Amino acid sequence: MPKSLHTDNLNGNGSEMGSNRKLFSSDNIYRFSLTACAALILLIVAAMLIVMTQSSWLSIKEFGFGFLVGQVWDPIKGEFGALPFIYGTIVSSVIAVLIATPLSLGVAVFLVEQAPKSIARPMGFLVELLAAIPSVVYGLWAIFVLAPFLREYIFPPLQTTLGWLPFFKGTPTGIGMFTGGIILAIMITPIITAVVRDVLEAVPVTQREAALALGATKWETTRIVLANASSGIAGAVILGLGRAIGETMAVTMIIGNRPQISASLFDPAYTIASVIANEFTEATGDLYLSALIEMCLILFIVTFIVTALAKLLILSVSRKTQNIA
Amino acid sequence: MFGKNLITILIIGTLISASGCFSGRRGKGDAIKIQGAGSSFVNPLMQKWVSEYGKLNSNVRIDYQSIGSGGGVKQVKERTIQFGATDVAMSDADLKSAPSEIIHIPVILGAVVLTYNLAEVSQTLRFSPATIADIFLGKITRWDDERIKADNPDVALPSAPLTVVHRSDGSGTSAVFTNYLSKVSPEWKEKVGEGTSPSFPVGLGGKGNEGVTGQIKQTPNTIGYVELAYAVKNKMPVGEIKNKAGKYILPNFATVTNAAAESINETPDDLRVSLTDAAGADAYPISSYVYVLIYKDQPDEILGKTLVDFLSWGINDGQRFAESLYYAPLPQEMVKRTSTKIALVSHNGKSLRTQ
DSSP: OHHHHHHHHHHHHTOOSGGGHHHHOHHHHHHHHHHHHHHHHHHHHHHHHHHHHHHTHHHHHHHTTHHHHOOOEETTTTEEOOHHHHHHHHHHHHHHHHHHHHHHHHHHHIIIIISOHHHHHHHHHHHHHHHTSOHHHHHHHIIIIIHHHIIIIIHHHHHHHHTTSGGGOSOOOSOSHHHHHHHHHHHHHHHHHHHHHHHHHHSOHHHHHHHHHTTOOHHHHHHHHHHHTHHHHHHHHHHHHHHHHHOOHHHHHHSBOOOOOOSOTTSOBOOHHHHHHHHTTTOOSHHHHHHHHHHHHHHHHHHHHHHHHHHHHHHHHHHHHHHHO | OHHHHHHHHHHHHHHHHHHHHHTSOOOTTOOEEEEEEEOSTTHHHHHHHHHHHHHHOTTEEEEEEEOOHHHHHHHHHTTSSSEEEESSOOOHHHHHTSSSOEEEEEEEEEEEEEEEEOTTOOSOOEEOHHHHHHHHHTOOOBTTOHHHHHHOTTSOOOOOBOEEEEEOSOOHHHHHHHHHHHHHOHHHHHHTOOSSSOOOSSSEEESHHHHHHHHHHHSTTEEEEEEHHHHHHTTOOBOEEEOTTSOEEOOOHHHHHHHHHHTGGGOOTTOOOOOTTOOSTTOOSSEEEEEEEEESBOSOHHHHHHHHHHHHHHHHGGGGGTGGGTOBOOOHHHHHHHHHHHTTOEETTEEOOOO
């Protein structure tokens, strides 16, 4: 708190407000409003956790830990298990990040390091535009364009060459886990790209000049810039991962909505966000509703854990790269 | 700086207090506002009714929100709306837990149809109940299966894998379809059962009628079920289904209305009836009523009167909008029985029917 002490002193010196100056000085109001904003975030998170736990208590009591490992989801018979949904959420998001990260890095580096301004400007604008497209539009495009394209031209050769792997078995209908992961990748690429671009632009020009002056090639210079921006890039990837986990509409339209754990990426799967969106409006019965709200709680916790893990992982990686640089 | 903030606060404050004025109680000459919600299937018709009825009664404002049948039932029970709409009649247990007696008003008819994507086949395919059950149970996995061939002896069926597409979101469509399958297949009844969110043994899930339609249109060799309106609007092939009388019936306005007319004698006093697997030579076997739910004892006289008038108008004059919006109209006998039902709606023991 040394900063605030400092501002208090400044206030005291130049005050014209009389005896109430401590309480109602503009700096105090300013500080108070900022604290209130920050506190509000914490309050909202706490309130959400409390309400969700409370509303899902019936299901928590009924199924206990079994809810997390149960594989059957049958509202008619009143059996609820979350494992296939957790699996689907994590796998589809991981596929998305694995595809989107190198792609976004490539686009961002091109925009910042390679492209002339006349191209970089409009392209940068396009990237931001892509980030603003509603997800239902991506979903419709996925049904009508992406899925048929993948089914006809990408999946068959993939199956003939890599069909011996368990990931590429079964009949590719174009609708399933892989397509879900790909549409997610397409959706999070603009976000990661936009953030990485800003991060790269923030790396001082002097670093590039120094590297070039030492005789580094453009590729070597870029590596140095990337290493210096690694923590920012990590942040961008986590932002993308967060969106991938929570994304609902587009995935729901393309993933096949089948609660099953199958090694094959061609098979349909289901995500937590999708089942909530699909079934909440027509959910009748207290236990059913309660189970769906417990899914919300799990999504909340999964997001928290995955983001934390990603942060830890990337932190350790970026430390290493910084050492190299 | 401070002056500006103060002005902003004042403006916001004024806005808040002004909006407070609007939410005040109803005075003389003000519009009568009625709030309804529920079934998304009936939404296009409801919006049409609301606008047409509004033209005749300029002082009435009806608002219908398409939030799903389950939501409609829930909000009626919580008394947050004046009427709900549902594709599936409320269960006895559901009715018992309501704060006061709820009556079912059938307003229109819908049908669930089988639609498929088989580029090689131009003829209309026929399906017997046992075949449909086996397809959706995952026991038939290829189009040239003997059971499909037996239903369609004259059709050259392709030797292709068969992919089932079903609804992934909870819906009245699934409820009607699984209600039918539970009636015609004991195995289905035992393994899956009926409900708005059945756990299908096989297939891909599409969100909403449009999701199922989209997946069937885009994926070759698929079969699925949608509301009649979606199949017609999207010009998709629709299968003929063998009914109880042993006849293969194509779904259309006439055969769906027939199913209701043929079931009129089995329809109980509270009008809650399942039309699936209906008897009668020309009855389409997967038809169903859409119900509006209202309290028999209306808490507000003016609102109650308006509601009764709106519903009476809907089941009489309103029926002519049905076919252009791809719904089947109620049979005449049902209009009569529904009218007598509406006459029972009362406020403090006094009937609200004006005619």
